[in-house]
Amino acid sequence: MSAEKIAATLEADIVSGVLRPGEDLKQGEIAARFSVSRIPVRDALQLMAARGLIDLERNRRARVIDLSPSEIDEVYHLRGLLETDCLRQAIRQLEADDLVKIEAALAHSNIDAATDRWADGDWAFHKSLYAPAKRPRELSMVEDLRRTCRIHIAGYGVLPTLTDKWLKDHENLVAAMRSRAEDRAVDILARHLADARETLLAAMPG
Amino acid sequence: MSAEKIAATLEADIVSGVLRPGEDLKQGEIAARFSVSRIPVRDALQLMAARGLIDLERNRRARVIDLSPSEIDEVYHLRGLLETDCLRQAIRQLEADDLVKIEAALAHSNIDAATDRWADGDWAFHKSLYAPAKRPRELSMVEDLRRTCRIHIAGYGVLPTLTDKWLKDHENLVAAMRSRAEDRAVDILARHLADARETLLAAMPG
DNA sequence: AAATGTATAAATGTATACATTTTGGAGGAT
DNA sequence: ATCCTCCAAAATGTATACATTTATACATTT
Numbered sequence: 001m002s003a004e005k006i007a008a009t010l011e012a013d014i015v016s017g018v019l020r021p022g023e024d025l026k027q028g029e030i031a032a033r034f035s036v037s038r039i040p041v042r043d044a045l046q047l048m049a050a051r052g053l054i055d056l057e058r059n060r061r062a063r064v065i066d067l068s069p070s071e072i073d074e075v076y077h078l079r080g081l082l083e084t085d086c087l088r089q090a091i092r093q094l095e096a097d098d099l100v101k102i103e104a105a106l107a108h109s110n111i112d113a114a115t116d117r118w119a120d121g122d123w124a125f126h127k128s129l130y131a132p133a134k135r136p137r138e139l140s141m142v143e144d145l146r147r148t149c150r151i152h153i154a155g156y157g158v159l160p161t162l163t164d165k166w167l168k169d170h171e172n173l174v175a176a177m178r179s180r181a182e183d184r185a186v187d188i189l190a191r192h193l194a195d196a197r198e199t200l201l202a203a204m205p206g
Numbered sequence: 207m208s209a210e211k212i213a214a215t216l217e218a219d220i221v222s223g224v225l226r227p228g229e230d231l232k233q234g235e236i237a238a239r240f241s242v243s244r245i246p247v248r249d250a251l252q253l254m255a256a257r258g259l260i261d262l263e264r265n266r267r268a269r270v271i272d273l274s275p276s277e278i279d280e281v282y283h284l285r286g287l288l289e290t291d292c293l294r295q296a297i298r299q300l301e302a303d304d305l306v307k308i309e310a311a312l313a314h315s316n317i318d319a320a321t322d323r324w325a326d327g328d329w330a331f332h333k334s335l336y337a338p339a340k341r342p343r344e345l346s347m348v349e350d351l352r353r354t355c356r357i358h359i360a361g362y363g364v365l366p367t368l369t370d371k372w373l374k375d376h377e378n379l380v381a382a383m384r385s386r387a388e389d390r391a392v393d394i395l396a397r398h399l400a401d402a403r404e405t406l407l408a409a410m411p412g
Numbered sequence: 413a414a415a416t417g418t419a420t421a422a423a424t425g426t427a428t429a430c431a432t433t434t435t436g437g438a439g440g441a442t
Numbered sequence: 443a444t445c446c447t448c449c450a451a452a453a454t455g456t457a458t459a460c461a462t463t464t465a466t467a468c469a470t471t472t
Contacts, residue, residue, distance in 0.1 A: 002264065002425085002426095003264075003425090004264065026452095026453070026454095027453075027454070028452085028453070028454090036426075036427085037426060037427045037428075038427090038454085038455095039245070039425075039426050039427070040425075040426065040427095042249070042454090042455090043248070043252065043425090046249065046252035046253070046256065047252070049256060050252070050255060050256035058208065058209075058210060058433095058454085058455085059432085059433050059434065059453085059454055059455075060433095060434075060453095060454080061434090061435095061453075061454085071343065074341055074342070074343050074344065075343065077341075077344075078343065078344060078347075081287060081288070081291055082287070085287055135280055135283075136280070137277065137280050137281065137284065138280065138283075138284060141284070141347070208455080208456095209455085232422095232423070232424095233423075233424070234422085234423070234424090242456075242457085243456060243457045243458070244424085244425095244457090245455075245456050245457070246455075246456065246457095248424090248425090249455085249456095264424085264425085264463095265423085265424055265425075265462085265463050265464065266423095266424085266463095266464075267423075267424085267464090267465095413472105414471105414472085415470100415471085415472080416469105416470080416471070416472090417468105417469085417470075417471090418467100418468085418469080418470095419466100419467090419468085419469095420465100420466090420467085420468100421464105421465085421466075421467095422463105422464080422465075422466085423462105423463080423464070423465080424461100424462080424463070424464080425460105425461075425462065425463085426459100426460085426461075426462090427458105427459085427460080427461095428457105428458085428459085428460100429456100429457085429458085429459105430455105430456085430457080430458100431454100431455075431456075431457095432453105432454080432455065432456090433452105433453080433454070433455085434451105434452085434453070434454080435450100435451085435452075435453080436449105436450095436451090436452095437448105437449095437450095437451100438447105438448090438449090438450100439446105439447090439448090439449105440445105440446085440447085440448105441444105441445085441446075441447095442443105442444085442445075442446090
């Protein structure tokens with residue numbers, strides 16, 4: 001088992017909430033779990049730190065990230081900035097087959113919505129919205145920020161109570177894109193993000 | 207010599223242009239240079255990859271990042287988005303002693319401008335502009351993006367020909383901040399970045 | 413000459429053993 | 443009780459040795 005696979009497995013545990021924010025990760029325990037020495041485990045932890053999943057400090061145990069409400073706030077601000085920019089650029093460069101892919105992602109995410117994979121479907125949908133912008137680096141930064149939120153959502157057991165509203169938001173987003181209504185689309189997305197931010201912050205302690 | 211120090215030394219080599227974009231980094235050679243085994247070198251390389259200094263692929267040699275013009279373009283776009291946002295937020299929350307620090311950074315950067323540390327002074331100045339926004343994560347993202355540009359600027363031997371204009375831009379930025387002229391400040395910064403983008407792209411090959 | 417295949421050298425990945433640092437708790441002082 | 447100090451146990455950091463993969467040079471073919 002290589003570092004990448006160890007990192008991928010641990011990432012799945014973190015984004016699913018099995019490992020919660022602030023929880024310790026001991027090299028020895030992980031090494032035993034995957035039946036390897038601590039060397040590939042160390043590599044895996046560094047990979048995870050690079051993706052923003054854990055905090056690493058020399059000589060200290062690795063810990064699942066655990067952001068304060070004000071840090072979460074900054075993350076949502078950054079998401080607003082980057083995601084609305086991606087959306088604008090996407091609309092400006094939108095082509096026919098992009099809409100086909102978006103419709104497909106929407107349908108798929110509606111199916112996932114009721115399952116425990118709703119977050120995957122949600123991201124796949126939003127990614128399909130932003131893809132026409134052709135901004136790989138920006139998209140990857142958005143993915144990192146979303147993952148950060150998702151870790152806390154899963155860790156604090158946030159229930160997606162507003163599912164129906166969010167699904168309707170998605171429909172409206174697609175409609176706005178189809179008619180190239182840039183400002184309207186951005187407005188829907190901004191509210192969508194504000195809702196998500198509120199829901200998460202309400203579930204957080206401090 | 208620990209992983210952090212090795213990484214810091216190699217980072218200095220990269221941002222100064224001693225190690226240029228696309229250049230190989232072999233674990234064995236680095237280990238010999240710092241008289242350590244390859245284990246801490248591997249850690250150092252992972253740290254550098256996390257900061258975006260090098261590309262790492264399993265079983266392959268590490269390489270200094272080497273972006274295409276279109277990737278550089280995206281980086282400058284992101285810088286524009288994030289840096290102008292930091293600037294706006296900074297102006298809205300600006301307090302008296304912030305301006306004192308900004309003036310100090312400006313004076314210091316004017317001294318550095320003629321030396322080989324001009325990039326350090328430039329970043330210290332811009333950081334002092336953005337600091338009042340109190341957005342640590344956003345600031346750190348800006349720092350990463352700037353470092354990416356700097357690596358290519360150093361590697362392609364870009365000469366700061368427009369030094370005088372840039373120093374004047376800095377003066378004008380401070381003036382705009384002092385009078386809380388948000389839009390004017392953002393406009394100056396946007397042009398400042400556009401100039402830097404042009405200068406770098408002109409020096410790049412493909 | 414260009415392209416393909418192959419062998420050997422060289423580089424990276426991992427396990428084990430040991431050094432160094434942190435951690436968590438026992439015991440005593442305030 | 444609460445806060446120290448100190449020590450043993452446990453965790454992390456590093457060196458060495460070996461396994462695995464990649465890369466370079468060279469021969470072969472088209």
